[in-house]
Amino acid sequence: MQYNLLNKNQLNDLISFLAREQKxxxxxxxxxxxxxxxxxxxxxxxxLNYIPTTLPPKKYFMPQRETLATYDTTQGQxxxxxxxxxxxxxxxxxxxxxxGIQCLNMVFSEKPKDQNYLARKNAITIIGYxxxxxxxxxxxxxxxxxxxxxxxxxxxxxNLGDKFILHVNTPAGEKIIERSHLFSLAxxxxxxxxxRLRQKKREIFEKNEIPIEHEKIPELFDKSYQSKVWAxxxxxxxxxxxxxxxxxxxxxxxxxxxxxLDLTTGRRxxxxxxxxxxxxxxxxxxxxxRKERGARQRHRYYRKFRFPIEKFSRFFCTGCGRCxxxxxxxxxxxxxxxxxxxxxxxxxxNAGRQSTxxxxxxxx
Amino acid sequence: MNTKSPYQxxxxxxxxxxxxxxxxxxxxxxxxGEDLSHAPGQFVEVSxxxxxxxxxxxxxxxxKQGSFELVVRKVGKLTGALHKLKxxxxxxxxxxxxxxxxxxxxxxxDLLFVAGGLGIVPLRSLINFVIGNRKNFGKVDILLGCRNxxxxxxxxxxxxxxxxxxxxxxxxxxxxxxxxxGNVGLITSLIPGVTLDSERTFAVVVGPPIMYKFVIMKLLxxxxxxxxxxxxxxRHMKCGLGKCGHCQIGNTYCCQDGxxxxxxxxxxxxxxx
Ligand SMILES: Cc1cc2nc3c(=O)[nH]c(=O)nc-3n(C[C@H](O)[C@H](O)[C@H](O)COP(=O)(O)OP(=O)(O)OC[C@H]3O[C@@H](n4cnc5c(N)ncnc54)[C@H](O)[C@@H]3O)c2cc1C
Ligand code: SF4
Ligand code: FES
Numbered sequence: 347m348q349y350n351l352l353n354k355n356q357l358n359d360l361i362s363f364l365a366r367e368q369k370x371x372x373x374x375x376x377x378x379x380x381x382x383x384x385x386x387x388x389x390x391x392x393x394l395n396y397i398p399t400t401l402p403p404k405k406y407f408m409p410q411r412e413t414l415a416t417y418d419t420t421q422g423q424x425x426x427x428x429x430x431x432x433x434x435x436x437x438x439x440x441x442x443x444x445x446g447i448q449c450l451n452m453v454f455s456e457k458p459k460d461q462n463y464l465a466r467k468n469a470i471t472i473i474g475y476x477x478x479x480x481x482x483x484x485x486x487x488x489x490x491x492x493x494x495x496x497x498x499x500x501x502x503x504x505n506l507g508d509k510f511i512l513h514v515n516t517p518a519g520e521k522i523i524e525r526s527h528l529f530s531l532a533x534x535x536x537x538x539x540x541x542r543l544r545q546k547k548r549e550i551f552e553k554n555e556i557p558i559e560h561e562k563i564p565e566l567f568d569k570s571y572q573s574k575v576w577a578x579x580x581x582x583x584x585x586x587x588x589x590x591x592x593x594x595x596x597x598x599x600x601x602x603x604x605x606x607l608d609l610t611t612g613r614r615x616x617x618x619x620x621x622x623x624x625x626x627x628x629x630x631x632x633x634x635x636r637k638e639r640g641a642r643q644r645h646r647y648y649r650k651f652r653f654p655i656e657k658f659s660r661f662f663c664t665g666c667g668r669c670x671x672x673x674x675x676x677x678x679x680x681x682x683x684x685x686x687x688x689x690x691x692x693x694x695x696n697a698g699r700q701s702t703x704x705x706x707x708x709x710x
Numbered sequence: 711m712n713t714k715s716p717y718q719x720x721x722x723x724x725x726x727x728x729x730x731x732x733x734x735x736x737x738x739x740x741x742x743g744e745d746l747s748h749a750p751g752q753f754v755e756v757s758x759x760x761x762x763x764x765x766x767x768x769x770x771x772x773x774k775q776g777s778f779e780l781v782v783r784k785v786g787k788l789t790g791a792l793h794k795l796k797x798x799x800x801x802x803x804x805x806x807x808x809x810x811x812x813x814x815x816x817x818x819x820d821l822l823f824v825a826g827g828l829g830i831v832p833l834r835s836l837i838n839f840v841i842g843n844r845k846n847f848g849k850v851d852i853l854l855g856c857r858n859x860x861x862x863x864x865x866x867x868x869x870x871x872x873x874x875x876x877x878x879x880x881x882x883x884x885x886x887x888x889x890x891x892g893n894v895g896l897i898t899s900l901i902p903g904v905t906l907d908s909e910r911t912f913a914v915v916v917g918p919p920i921m922y923k924f925v926i927m928k929l930l931x932x933x934x935x936x937x938x939x940x941x942x943x944x945r946h947m948k949c950g951l952g953k954c955g956h957c958q959i960g961n962t963y964c965c966q967d968g969x970x971x972x973x974x975x976x977x978x979x980x981x982x983x
Contacts, residue, residue: 414717417759423800425759427715458716458951598955601717601948605760612760614717621955629946630785633919635959645958653961 348520349532349540352503352510356528358389361437363526368433368471371406373399383436394438394505397481398666402446402594403436407466408454408618414462414601415614425614431465438475442487442666444498446594447472451498452658453597462616471518474499478543479550484667486555486680489563489698492665493551494544506539554698555665556680558687563661566683566692567652571644575685580640582675587620589646589669589677595662596620596649621645647682716951719757719802725777726797730863733783734828735793736769740777741803748772750836751810751942751970755950756780756792757802764788765947765965768806769831771838781831781863807950808969811836811914811940819910820848822934824925826855826897826917830863832942833916837871844876851904854881855897855917859890878904897921901928908933916942922983926973939973941983 352360364370365387372392374384381396383403415425439447454463474495477487487493495502500519503510511532514520523529532540558566590596600619605612619626622642627635636642650663663679670678687693722739730736746754748768755763770779784793795801813836821840825833840847852871856862862883872879880900882893893900897917913929915922922941929939945957945964952966960979962968976983 414715415719419759423719423721423757423759423802425719425757425802427718429715453953456952460951460953461715462717597953599948599953600956601763601954603760603762614757614759614762616954619954619956621958626956627946627958629944630783630789631918631944633944635945648960649958656961 348514349537350512350514350523350529351532351536352512352529354509357510359528360526361386361389361392363528364435364437364471364522368435370435370437371403372437376400386437392438394475396438398440398442398485398668398671400668400672401592402443402666402668403439404446404450404594404597406434406436406470407447407450408463408597408599411615411617412462413613413615416611417613418611420610428613429461429465431469433469435471435473437473438503439472439499440475440477440481440666441495442485442492442664443594444472444474444495445490445492445664446666448496448498449595449654449658449660449662449664450597452660471522472499472501473519474502476502476504478505478547482667482671484670484678484680485665486663486667486683487665488551489554489556489558489560490661490663490665491560494547504540504543506536506543509536511536511540553696556684556687557693557695557698557700558683559694559697562692562694562697563651564655566686566690567648569690570686573686573689575682575689576640576644578640578685579643579677579682580638582677583622583639583643584674585622585624585639585642586674587622588672588674590620590622591618592668592672593650594664594666594668598626621649643677716949717804719804722756722801722803724795724797724799724801727795730781731861733861734781734863735784737780737782737792737795737801738777739780739801739803745775746772746778746803746806748778748806748835749810750813750839751832752806752808753832753947753950753969754780754803754805754807755947756788757804758788758791759802761788761791763802763804763948765807765950767832767835767942769834771835771842773839773842781828783828805950808965809967811970813839816840816912816914817846818848819912819938820907821850822904822906822911822913822929823850823852824897824901824913824915824917824929825853826921826925827857827861828863829916829918829921829942830854833914834864834867836914838867841871841874841877848910849878849906850876851878851906852880853897853900853904854879855883855900855921856881857884859883859887896924898924898928901925901932904932906932906934908935912938912940914940919944919983926983936974936977937972940970941973941976942969943971943976943983944969 373381373396375393381399413428417425454460500516502513599616654662725738728736757763886894947957948954952963957964
């Protein structure tokens, strides 16, 4: 394990160094309380003090629209498969979003492997950035153990006040340290400062955001399939699909053909789809396997908290809070979970906070 | 492009097209230089550029070499466009995909086939495989049901199955027409009349979603164990690769883990039928 230091005033130099070799994207402020991963040319444009961006970094791994094949009707039915990628450095990724990328990596590395995804992934360098406190009241990263780094990055930065300390996790990360000549090795005192910061974080993130143990969540969902909570969501959800679009671990897609204006050539592309759309599971016989919005909402929650446990041994909810921020109907993930917990009598005040509202806002 | 895309199609050449009913056509398709090498119960994604792809069951038995057959009901964009094609035209093929019927496990046992409506299309692949390897299987019963005689598929083949001494074949229609001389009633009405040894019988059921519940009830009445009841589930499918999410039931991806499941498994998934 190697730790390096970067002076605060050299952040700009680091971005410039990275930008020489690839596209650099970082959170950029887009008006009040809105941030987006956007291409930057220098460090001033980036905002490190941000609440989760509107769209998660998944858009670089799996763009909203991605060409899978192109065709030319003069060549008969033949199609040329397309695997696109571009060298990108993702700068300033929070631990919840690192977890989201880890989820996607698992899904698309599973056989049959998704070459389109993997080609992009292999061209992306990730520089994580630690949250020293809660971003806002929607986050539930403690609940899913994503408030501290669990890998999934090349370099990981922590703000120590007067400087950044960086953990080097991969050979790609090491190369940046070596070739940029901007870093110095961390001293004992710096590691002690990092440990103090983490200790303070343990106090801030002492309890889960809701009153249940991390380990009890699968059991909660085992009991909640027939819950009344889904009937409540059925009445409120407007099936807009915002929640799945902004989710860092939602990856469902549709495959669509599109002729070009010449009507001779065209492409087959995939596009983000949402299990919240009414026709998502409809088949030709007219049957719709998740006809009610409540059933579709339940499916979304189970895909985050129950189904992935067996397949991938982890939750697919990253705790980022985006679905709650973006919901047209103010359906709040923490509130939904609390309703389920209360219904099952599984409340444990020692495990987590009672109220879903009061979180200390971030101080950086 | 050096990486192999799972979306790469193969070119299939249509050898013949046969109108089967007013709604269905059968397409015989060859992949130049190779066999599809499918297992009974698997499906392919059929592609027409500019239109898209659709999952379609392979209806022919793997024992048929050099080409395979699809039976397509015209319901929308892709299936409509397919219906306009003729012998000599090309289509794109991906697959075969999914877990078909567990032929190895079925060997040595008695088989009860129950097909409703279009369900005969994938089931025919297994039935013809069994008939082609008849000595490897025990007693064979085939029950077939459809809404009316006009919807009945594979007339000549059905007549052939009926004539065989080593196959018991019976069929019924929900609603007869003046020319119909056979049974009238739901497919469930045929099950009590079958004599079977429940220990060594595997029931293989394919049909519309509504049919499963009622047929399975009758099969359980006959004491056929849950793990010896096999069904094939239809779901909306896009990628066939266990990724796009459309076909998901509970924790199961129908395109990769299915479409063939035991009733025991389906019951455990919950919400599948
Ligand atoms: C494993 C499997 C095997 C099948 N085997 C056969 C077969 O052997 N013969 C046959 O005629 N049909 C079969 N089907 C159904 C066939 O896939 C659909 O009829 C076809 O996808 C409709 O495409 P379309 O473009 O013509 O319809 P569209 O114009 O796209 O839509 C018409 C209707 O079909 C539904 N639909 C659209 N796309 C799909 C899809 N990808 N999967 C399922 N439903 C869809 C829509 O919800 C809509 O209700 C099978 C389906 C599955 C899942
Ligand atoms: S964002 Fe809210 S309203 Fe929209 S589909 Fe999701 S839960 Fe329903
Ligand atoms: S068809 Fe895409 S996951 Fe099954």
